[in-house]
Amino acid sequence: MIQIHDVSKRFGEFEAIKDVTFFVPKGSIYGLLGSNGAGKTTLMKMMAGIYKQNKGTITIDGEPIFENIKQKERMIFLPDTLYFFPNTTIRQMADFYRHIYPKWNEERFYKMQELFPINMNQKIHRMSKGMQRQVAFWLTFSAMPDVLILDEPLDGLDAVMRQKVKNILFQDVAEREMTVVISSHNLFEVEDLCDRIGILHNGSIIIEKELDNLKTNIHKVQVAFHGQTPSSFLKQMDVVYQEYRGSVLLCIVRGKEEQIIAHIQKHEPILFDLLPLTLEEIFIYEMGEKGYDIENILV
Amino acid sequence: MTLKTFLFNRGIFNQIVRNVGWVALVYFVGLLFALPIHIFMMAENKNWLMYHQTGRIFDIGSIIQFPLMFTLPILLAIFLFRYMQVKLSVDYMHSLPLKREALFFQHIIVGMVVLIVPIAIMAGCLILIKPFLPISLYSFKHVAIWFAGTVAMNILLFSGAVFVGMLTGMSVLQGVFAYVLFFFPAGIFILLMFNLKYFLYGFAYEYYLSYSMNEIVPFIRSLNWETRRIQPLEIFIYIVLTFIFYVLSLWLYKKRHVETATDAIAFRPLRPVFTYGFTFCVMLVGGAYFGEMQQRMGWIIFGYVFSSLLGYVIARMILEKTWRVFTGWKEYVGYTIFIIVVGLMFTSDLFGYESRQPSLDEVKRAYFGDHIYYFENDTESEENAFFYEKENIEHIYLFHQQLIEQRTYTDTENDIRHVVIGYDLKNGDRIVRQYTVPLNIYNQFYAPIFNSLEFKKNHYPILRTNHFKNVLQIKIGSEDKFVRLQDRADIESFLTILQQQLLNETFDGEIIGYRSWGTISIVYEKYREDSVEWKKSYHLIEQWLQNRGLLQQARVTANDIAEVKIIRNIKQVPIYDWTPEMIEREKEKIIVHDKKKIEQCLQMAGGGGGDYIVGIYYKNGHIDIQSFSKHLVPPFVD
Numbered sequence: 001m002i003q004i005h006d007v008s009k010r011f012g013e014f015e016a017i018k019d020v021t022f023f024v025p026k027g028s029i030y031g032l033l034g035s036n037g038a039g040k041t042t043l044m045k046m047m048a049g050i051y052k053q054n055k056g057t058i059t060i061d062g063e064p065i066f067e068n069i070k071q072k073e074r075m076i077f078l079p080d081t082l083y084f085f086p087n088t089t090i091r092q093m094a095d096f097y098r099h100i101y102p103k104w105n106e107e108r109f110y111k112m113q114e115l116f117p118i119n120m121n122q123k124i125h126r127m128s129k130g131m132q133r134q135v136a137f138w139l140t141f142s143a144m145p146d147v148l149i150l151d152e153p154l155d156g157l158d159a160v161m162r163q164k165v166k167n168i169l170f171q172d173v174a175e176r177e178m179t180v181v182i183s184s185h186n187l188f189e190v191e192d193l194c195d196r197i198g199i200l201h202n203g204s205i206i207i208e209k210e211l212d213n214l215k216t217n218i219h220k221v222q223v224a225f226h227g228q229t230p231s232s233f234l235k236q237m238d239v240v241y242q243e244y245r246g247s248v249l250l251c252i253v254r255g256k257e258e259q260i261i262a263h264i265q266k267h268e269p270i271l272f273d274l275l276p277l278t279l280e281e282i283f284i285y286e287m288g289e290k291g292y293d294i295e296n297i298l299v
Numbered sequence: 300m301t302l303k304t305f306l307f308n309r310g311i312f313n314q315i316v317r318n319v320g321w322v323a324l325v326y327f328v329g330l331l332f333a334l335p336i337h338i339f340m341m342a343e344n345k346n347w348l349m350y351h352q353t354g355r356i357f358d359i360g361s362i363i364q365f366p367l368m369f370t371l372p373i374l375l376a377i378f379l380f381r382y383m384q385v386k387l388s389v390d391y392m393h394s395l396p397l398k399r400e401a402l403f404f405q406h407i408i409v410g411m412v413v414l415i416v417p418i419a420i421m422a423g424c425l426i427l428i429k430p431f432l433p434i435s436l437y438s439f440k441h442v443a444i445w446f447a448g449t450v451a452m453n454i455l456l457f458s459g460a461v462f463v464g465m466l467t468g469m470s471v472l473q474g475v476f477a478y479v480l481f482f483f484p485a486g487i488f489i490l491l492m493f494n495l496k497y498f499l500y501g502f503a504y505e506y507y508l509s510y511s512m513n514e515i516v517p518f519i520r521s522l523n524w525e526t527r528r529i530q531p532l533e534i535f536i537y538i539v540l541t542f543i544f545y546v547l548s549l550w551l552y553k554k555r556h557v558e559t560a561t562d563a564i565a566f567r568p569l570r571p572v573f574t575y576g577f578t579f580c581v582m583l584v585g586g587a588y589f590g591e592m593q594q595r596m597g598w599i600i601f602g603y604v605f606s607s608l609l610g611y612v613i614a615r616m617i618l619e620k621t622w623r624v625f626t627g628w629k630e631y632v633g634y635t636i637f638i639i640v641v642g643l644m645f646t647s648d649l650f651g652y653e654s655r656q657p658s659l660d661e662v663k664r665a666y667f668g669d670h671i672y673y674f675e676n677d678t679e680s681e682e683n684a685f686f687y688e689k690e691n692i693e694h695i696y697l698f699h700q701q702l703i704e705q706r707t708y709t710d711t712e713n714d715i716r717h718v719v720i721g722y723d724l725k726n727g728d729r730i731v732r733q734y735t736v737p738l739n740i741y742n743q744f745y746a747p748i749f750n751s752l753e754f755k756k757n758h759y760p761i762l763r764t765n766h767f768k769n770v771l772q773i774k775i776g777s778e779d780k781f782v783r784l785q786d787r788a789d790i791e792s793f794l795t796i797l798q799q800q801l802l803n804e805t806f807d808g809e810i811i812g813y814r815s816w817g818t819i820s821i822v823y824e825k826y827r828e829d830s831v832e833w834k835k836s837y838h839l840i841e842q843w844l845q846n847r848g849l850l851q852q853a854r855v856t857a858n859d860i861a862e863v864k865i866i867r868n869i870k871q872v873p874i875y876d877w878t879p880e881m882i883e884r885e886k887e888k889i890i891v892h893d894k895k896k897i898e899q900c901l902q903m904a905g906g907g908g909g910d911y912i913v914g915i916y917y918k919n920g921h922i923d924i925q926s927f928s929k930h931l932v933p934p935f936v937d
Contacts, residue, residue, distance in 0.1 A: 051558055069397070083388055096310040
């Protein structure tokens with residue numbers, strides 16, 4: 001479990017992260033979304049114990065992460081730009097990891113060769129970006145981390161490889177209760193992956209959602225009545241957004257599906273549709289409610 | 300977790316060795332050329348080998364040894380800690396489950412091993428080849444000294460470079476700062492001394508500069524290891540410094556933020572320190588440069604303004620890593636105000652430095668001389684410039700008082716004297732001041748001191764002895780004409796007269812060396828020599844030589860001279876600017892042929908600032924240009 005409490009980080013005069021609080025339960029995948037410069041990387045580097053926060057606490061299983069070897073041995077951070085020691089082969093890197101990470105699984109490393117069809121004795125620096133990223137995942141998964149922090153991890157991977165990586169992620173989360181934090185500037189990329197999503201904007205988490213009940217709890221409703229819309233109709237619902245398209249009222253409503261349907265039926269509309277929302281729509285409306293424009297926050 | 304596993308990690312250790320192991324190879328090959336191969340080359344030539352026979356291992360192949368020693372440890376520190384200065388690698392390394400202590404210790408341990416191993420192997424090689432050399436070039440002890448010195452210096456430079464690496468986030472600056480670190484203490488001291496003398500009247504900068512400051516620069520010191528052997532204490536100091544550098548480095552490393560990689564200065568609070576420190580140093584360099592070149596306050600101030608501005612801009616360029624630094628002048632204005640205040644404090648003598656004089660009762664002895672040397676090197680055998688007699692101490696004291704009150708700045712005057720006044724107090728303190736004094740003021744105070752027996756005994760070693768048994772010979776005269784006295788009776792007689800002459804001498808405003816026939820040099824046993832200026836005013840000497848018929852041999856006389864031409868030096872052109880052609884060109888001149896008058900001219904001519912220029916035309920064609928001062932002119936002139 002990763003617990004982030006009231007964390008701030010300054011670079012000189014610039015405050016990159018402001019009073020951020022959230023937590024990632026064990027065995028879940030947390031998506032950290034935000035545009036470029038929102039502070040995702042800074043926040044993740046603090047979670048990985050690389051940067052030290054100016055304020056607040058970051059703990060993993062209750063222990064502060066900074067300079068904490070015991071916790072860092074269970075964790076791997078994969079940055080958006082990868083680093084390998086100069087002039088090393090995959091095999092040499094694997095040996096290095098074996099000495100560094102106590103849970104290194106040599107058997108798994110060899111097994112995964114099937115998934116990552118790259119020659120182990122090749123120098124990593126000669127490889128393409130995409131291949132380097134595959135190598136990084138290969139090494140990372142072989143180190144059997146309990147906590148995995150991935151900064152824009154899927155960039156540069158083709159669709160097939162993406163799916164492979166996602167599958168291993170799911171598998172590790174399901175089997176070993178691995179905890180994953182994954183950042184992206186693209187909602188679609190992580191939509192099918194995450195249990196929970198937080199959106200970071202200008203250094204603050206502006207919204208945080210559980211994805212499972214997110215979709216079941218919010219609905220798009222299209223209704224039309226004879227004449228005026230009954231005044232009691234809207235008041236008794238948790239309306240996030242409303243607009244009229246001619247005589248049709250379109251609104252986004254929070255609440256249990258059955259309750260909403262029952263409430264609407266009661267008013268005898270001449271037209272009624274209850275539509276599912278895409279994840280993007282949910283965020284657009286939720287953030288619109290808070291005064292943000294999603295265009296500026298996610299690309 | 301045991302300490303071993305805590306500090307040592309095989310993975311990272313292998314990686315470090317893979318990264319910098321080549322440095323050990325380079326060092327080894329370099330030393331191979333510098334020592335064993337070089338020694339075998341020398342062995343081909345006996346003379347070459349003999350030259351090094353005193354066990355001077357540092358001197359063998361020094362052109363390779365020293366450059367390696369001065370560069371490799373610093374390069375190694377840069378390579379080892381390169382991971383801290385690059386964004387990608389610094390993040391990566393600190394995401395690994397390794398404590399900073401572990402990273403630090405493994406890096407410095409590999410670094411030291413990489414440096415020490417080649418040196419140790421080389422020491423072994425030296426011992427191995429020793430029996431095969433035609434002569435005993437060095438002893439085991441010499442090899443041990445060489446090993447200890449080389450290792451200590453390498454480790455010191457390495458640790459210093461590691462230390463500055465913690466302060467900066469750029470590898471280039473790490474290299475620059477490493478050298479700056481070792482030159483800085485001596486450099487800043489010298490610069491301060493040079494600059495203080497412009498603001499503190501009487502500041503005896505030479506006294507402070509003569510502390511051998513370059514000895515504290517390890518590079519310069521090590522180059523002298525063969526002439527002044529490296530001492531165990533030195534090695535000990537190097538080791539202590541190394542230790543201090545390591546402790547500080549680790550402390551800084553733990554405080555350092557990872558994200559400061561690529562920053563010029565890794566710690567925010569140090570940035571103003573860097574800016575102002577750099578500005579200050581460049582300002583001092585500029586001040587000293589213009590001060591030494593032009594010697595005028597206007598230029599010095601210009602130097603300060605110009606170079607502090609330059610320093611400030613450069614410092615900001617380094618910090619901001621761009622040359623476009625056009626804003627942010629507030630700090631410079633603050634700096635300027637601060638410097639002006641400090642400058643005013645010095646010029647207004649806020650600390651009472653310029654007016655400080657001990658009370659007379661406290662003075663054990665006083666020093667009076669024209670340079671600082673004997674104040675520090677108080678040797679009995681040579682010239683001694685300390686005065687113990689109350690009367691003389693008072694004279695010196697009064698002179699000092701006069702100099703403090705008068706504060707004569709003398710850049711415009713021609714005839715100046717350097718004066719060093721010092722006091723050794725009864726409580727052991729020393730006070731020393733240095734002045735430039737116009738001649739007229741100087742003479743006034745110099746006379747009573749000069750006329751005292753104590754001064755003469757101090758000044759002329761010959762007055763401190765009564766038996767001349769160990770005198771081998773005396774040479775009287777100049778390069779061209781001289782007399783040699785070797786007869787015992789002559790020597791005794793001459794020296795007795797010389798002593799009397801010197802005791803009788805009174806100060807006549809004459810500066811030593813201006814009017815002299817040559818020198819009297821007294822050669823003692825064991826190659827000791829003592830010389831006394833043969834002043835033209837020494838009539839007893841002249842008489843003595845005359846009586847023995849040696850005068851003609853000892854000095855130039857009218858018999859050597861064809862003619863003398865005298866002209867007025869209306870424009871006061873300095874004597875050394877005159878040429879025979881200029882004398883010929885003058886229309887109004889007195890030409891002397893009469894022997895008596897020529898002799899008078901010779902007696903009075905000198906080398907000082909002259910109101911008359913005297914061309915002395917020798918019979919052998921040589922022309923000598925001297926002068927008369929207006930106080931001493933033959934009666935037929937004017």
